[in-house]
Amino acid sequence: MLKEYLTVSSVSGPLVMVEKTENVKYAELVEVEFSNGEVRRGKVLEVSYDKALVQMFEGTIGLDVLGSKVRFLGRTQELGVSADLLGRIFDGGGRPRDNAPEIIPKKRLDINGNPINPSARDYPLEFIQTGISAIDGMNPLVRGQKLPIFSGSGLPHARLTAQIARQAKVLGREEEFAVVFGALGITFEEADFFISDLRNTGAIERSVLFINLANEPAIERISTPRLALTCAEYLAFDLGMHVLVILIDMTFYCESLREISASRKEIPGRRGYPGYLYTDLATLYERAGRIKGKTGSITLLPVLTMPEDDKTHPIPDLTGYITEGQIILSRELHLKGIYPPVDVLPSLSRLKDKGIGSGRTREDHADVLNQLFACYAKGKEARELAVILGEASLSDLDRLYLKFADNFEDKFVRQSESEERSISKTLDLGWELLRMIPREELKRIREEYLNKYY
């Protein structure tokens, strides 16, 4: 029988102070029974000699100081796992929300996980073909990578993410990805879009969904991505599956973190976000990867909306410092009606270099990619100049680059939501565009490939 404390002394925001506690441990799970009989859960945030500070997951509305009972459960927050997780939908706290019974767990895992030993990591180098030229050709994704999508409100990041989830495959193999989907504070409609997309393609059978909607407890959002990643780790490293984890939208997650930090009266860092935001995000993102000697892998695609499209806002900024690159969506391209509006130049995939080239994609991939980048950058520069000086004052070469940039956006970046371009088709398309430019300008490409493909 667990001890029940009737010693709640203060409540402030999501935080509850319990007095005269004994034997309470840091990060322990807590149940609070309200005076009306409702039971809500929380976690120990700080513990002193005879006091414990508890953070409530589902808010403190209706909590009173006198009548509430507090029970310390003696364990941390856990997720029961088994192969039956696949095909199921849970809420942000790990309870089923698809009207099906709880699963019978094979084992229970602490949702905080443990860091992967760096010397156990295997370097990600298997190219994932997403069928999207702007990603495959320019910023290719590899298995075990964490590559966020930096978006803005109103941009089609949900459609793009769904398309990646639908089309992602490793070349030359028929294996498909298991999808673990964590919805953090998004609206019902957005969540429904993903669920029905997964249902329509039949992918729901190999998916696990953790859904915390915008109107659901914000504090519970702190554990939702951890549940999703714990589930992914089990599928990947215990069951040997290749898992694609989608976390959408990390901005809401960070805001929840800020809420707790503020109610704890911590010294804020930039824009009121706590000073440990980097560390906290890292403990999530770094759970992606591959492990030597294990078949499975975790590829992580967090999606975040940049407030005011500002890349230097702490959330995208710290994310970019942890993840291995970023896919940035551009409002300018979106307004031009180009889908997917991937802003190729500031986007980056850090792990691409070992994942592309002969034997993985095609021998000329690296050079073509560098050349396309350089030419597109010049084209955009020329476009800026043309705005100031007028197109007529550009040199012939600059005018050519300007045309290249337009064609690049229109033919290479643009594709339809259902179009799946193979990597060789993407590269051929790249060569087609490069032929516009005189051969001696193509300095980033090796002679042999120019001879073969130009």
Add this chain to the structure above:
Amino acid sequence: MSQHPEIIKVSGPLVVACGCAGSKMFDVVRVSEKRLIGEIVELKDDLAYIQVYEETTGIGPQEPVYLTNEPLSVDLGPGLISSIYDGIQRPLDVIRSLSGDFISRGIEAPALDQNKVWYFKPQVKIGQIVSSGDILGIVQETPLIKHKIMLPVGIQGEIIEIKEGEFRIKDVIAKIKTKDNQIKEINLCQRWPVRRPRPIKERLIPDEPLTTGQRVIDSLFPIAKGGTACIPGPFGSGKTVVLHEFAKWADAEVIVYCACGERGNETADLLLSFPELKDPKTGRPLMERTIIVANTSNMPVAAREASIYTAVTIAEYFRDMGYSVGLMADSTSRWAEALREISGRLEEMPGEEGYPAYLSSRLAEFYERAGKAICLGSDRREGALSIMGAVSPPGGDLSDPVVQATLRVVKVFWSLDDKLANARHFPAINWLLSYSLYQENIQAYLKENIALEFPDLRKEAMRLLEEEARLLEIGHLVGIESLSFDDRLILEVAKSIREDFLHQNAFHEIDTYTSLVKQYRMLKIILEFYNLGKASLKAGMDFEKIIKLPIRGKISRLKYIKEDNLIEFDKVEKELKESYA
């Protein structure tokens, strides 16, 4: 409350314990039965504030705390090379064999293999008087590194016993009789507290370049052996790639790479590629001269704070042997953030951006541990420790307190530029903002060893680049066409310097490393093209004809000439002269 130290409060990585009277600041303690490792960061009466290097989940009040009465120290001895440690010198490969692919808590593992046998060859004789830092003998640790066994600091006296043969690191290899007639037993390894710099005899001025094979650095903004440099830039601008290139190609004899709060996959890349990469000088695997300290961003934050001290202490130890050592710290911002996080938990008054007020003095202390020096010991051997630190300012904003505090102490500033990175110009080091204060120091060396005119070529190249920036500004206003042909030639040549010389592809097998001699010859040809062009313009040659000379294609491919085929440059030089003839 009881006499034995016990926990009274837990808040994240900060634990407060009572009953700790008599313990000292920065002593290491073990927390709870799980024996988590921590360090005392504040003392109040008998209360000790402990920063714990491991996750504190499941720890609570009344659990015991064990004092060790010893500051955080590292083991120094044979077996260091090729190791990979976490922030508090636990070997990660050993931990993996103990606890599997994920790091669990409270694991203890000796930093150096206790059972491995090393062959020790003495260099001193019985009866010899020796003092701190003197080399007693040699262990050939890897084919590249002779591990010199030094007399630990603080001991001097007469050798009364010395053995040759195979020993484990804890076996006694020598006995010393000190002045007060005590007998000290010496073994192959020693301990040193990480927060205390290892002593040296004398500091020297760095006057020799530390070549890195990176053209923009070696030619334009060089670092000297024993120097300090910082490389700030926003994410995606290529800091880590540049530091990896240093670790691969810098002509230091020992490399210590500290991945401090960075990505796990990047560390895996180092671990997997270094054993395969060959040292350009010796042809041996690079791992045989490298030590990695890896505390990735998801590993405990307090150990991240300790990791750069662990790394610099190991680096100092090899410097003391008389080696030139390079330390790469990626990234010092993550270290500063760890400092901030712990300072916040201690409820200290924050300075700028929430960083503690002592941030800049801690940074200065760290960088000052670099230097060229005469090492302790009677043979006056010279060693050098060069430190290169990455800084990751939020949003690439250089007014960030960590960047500003760093710039006050380092002598070389490589400014990474977002725009260059977006145009895939790598290394994305901005030539207008970067600087190196070692230019003067190493001029004599370059004149003597490479070419008398090398420093002048550098000046000329810099002048053209600066001129280019000015001309482009004018050009943007009035149109490039309205500039004079002289100026347009400058633009063309500056472009050639940028694209054919400064741009370097780290992933191209030949381009990834360029020797100083090759750099000199490349630069010479590019500037020769300019000088000849300028003269020909004066003599009435058509501008369009000059910029369309076929030799320019050759110039753009100079970077792909192999190091063992530098004779090729003579041909290009000849061709260049002919094309203007």
